[in-house]
C-alpha cells in the first residue's frame with residue numbers, strides 16, 4: 001500500500017546478514033526475512049538472495065511459484081523499491097537456466113515446470129507392467145544437465161588406489177551388463193492426501209509418483225571391487241555417496257548416499273544403469289548414467305551420476321541431511337530438528353487404486369465393479385496380498401496379483417528379499433444391493449506382514465513424505 005516506506009537498492013544491499021538483518025526484493029516489494037531464514041524449508045541457501053532480488057533464484061527453484069509461498073513472503077513486507085531501482089534490477093535479469101530442457105510427453109501431469117516434476121495420469125499408470133519411459137514419473141530438483149557421452153567421466157573416491165576416473169565405454173565394456181526390473185517411488189508420492197489433513201510443504205503429488213522399469217548397467221558392487229574395495233576400506237567406510245552433474249547456483253550438485261552394505265552386498269542389486277527399458281537412459285532419467293538402488297526411496301537413485309565417494313559419512317547434501325526424513329504429526333516447522341531423524345532409505349508398504357477414478361460412476365446393471373491398482377514395498381519385501389473393499393472397509397476381497405504385461409509370461413518369482421518390482425492387481429467386486437455410493441478401499445501386505453495404516457492423520461508429517469494410508473476412492477452407483 002502507498003504508506004509503506006520507499007527504499008533504494010543501496011539500502012536493501014546493506015541488509016545481507018543475520019546481524020544486519022536479511023532483506024530481499026520481489027517484484028518491486030522489499031521484505032525483511034531475517035526471522036524466516038531459520039525456518040526456510042530449502043535451508044540456508046536462502047541467504048544467497050540476501051540484499052538483492054529473489055527472482056533469479058526463484059527462476060532456478062520454481063517450487064516457489066505457488067500461492068502458499070507468496071503468502072509466506074507477504075508476511076514479511078516492509079516497503080517498496082523506488083521505481084528507478086526496480087527498473088535497474090529488472091534489466092539485469094539473467095537468462096533462463098531451463099532453456100535446454102528435453103521435450104516431454106503431453107500426457108504427463110505437471111506438478112512443477114521448472115524444475116520439471118510430473119506424473120502420468122493414474123488412469124494409464126497400471127495399463128503397463130513396465131511403465132513406458134516417456135510417461136515414467138519425473139522428479140528433478142534442478143535443470144536437466146546435457147552430458148556429452150564422449151567427454152563423460154565417472155569419478156570414484158575413497159578406495160585404496162586413489163581417485164578413479166572412468167569413461168562411459170569403460171563402464172560398459174569392463175563390467176558385465178546386469179538387468180533388473182525395479183520400481184522407483186518418490187518419498188512424496190500421494191502427498192496430496194496429506195495436504196487434505198493439514199497443509200504440508202512440497203509438490204502436490206497424486207498417486208503416480210511411482211513407476212516400474214527395467215534397468216541395465218554395471219553392478220556397483222563389481223565396480224567397487226574392481227577398483228580396490230576390500231576389507232581395509234570396509235573396516236572404515238559406512239556409506240556410499242553419489243553426486244549428480246546437475247548443479248545449483250552455488251555449484252553444489254544434487255547428492256545422496258546409501259549404506260555401504262546395500263552398495264556392496266551380492267543381494268543389493270545396486271546398478272550404475274545406462275539403459276532404461278532397453279534403450280539409452282532418457283535425459284530426464286539421468287543420461288548417460290544413473291544409480292538404481294532397488295527397494296530404496298527415489299531420492300537416493302542419483303541421476304546424471306558424476307561422482308561416487310566411499311566414506312565413513314553420509315552425503316552432506318541438503319537432500320540427505322535436511323529433507324527426505326519423516327517426523328511425528330506433532331512436529332512443525334518451528335520445532336523440527338532435521339538432525340534428529342534418519343534419512344529415508346527403504347520405503348514402507350504401499351498400494352493405490354488406479355481404476356475407477358474418484359467421482360466417476362458405475363452401472364448397477366453391471367452387477368460388478370472392476371477395481372485395479374498397484375502395490376509395492378521397499379527393501380525387497382514382496383507384496384503377498386492386496387485386500388479390496390467397496391464398502392469403506394467393512395468387508396474385504398482378495399485381489400489377483402500380476403507380474404507381467406497382459407499376454408506376456410509372468411517373470412519368475414524373485415529370490416526372497418529381492419522383490420524390487422511392483423505388482424499390479426485387479427478384482428471384480430459385486431456391487432452391494434441398495435448401495436448408492438461405493439467407497440472403494442485397497443491395502444497391501446508384504447512378506448514381512450507389514451500393512452498400511454488405515455488413515456492419513458496419524459502419519460501426517462510436515463514435509464508430506466511416506467504417505468501410505470489405505471487408498472480410498474468414492475464412486476456413484478447409477479441405476
Ligand code: HEM
Pocket residue numbers: 024033036040041042043045046047048049054057058061063064066068069072073141200201202203
Ligand atoms: C523450498 C519459501 C527463498 C531455495 C521452499 C519452500 C518454501 C520456500 C515454502 C517449500 C516449498 C514446497 O516444497 O512447497 C521461500 C521464501 C523465500 C525463499 C518465502 C524468500 C523469502 C529461497 C532462495 C533460495 C531458495 C533465495 C535459493 C537461493 C529453496 C530450495 C528449496 C526451497 C532449494 C527446496 C526445493 C526442493 O524441495 O527441491 N522455499 N524460499 N529459497 N527453497 Fe525457498
Ligand code: MTE
Pocket residue numbers: 136137138139140141142184185186187243244245246254255284285286297298299300301302303304305
Ligand atoms: N538425481 C539428481 N542428480 N537430481 C535430482 O533432482 N531427483 C531424485 C532422484 N535422483 C534427482 C536425482 C528424486 S527425489 C527422485 S524421486 C528420483 O530421482 C526420480 O527419478 P525419475 O525422475 O527417473 O523418476
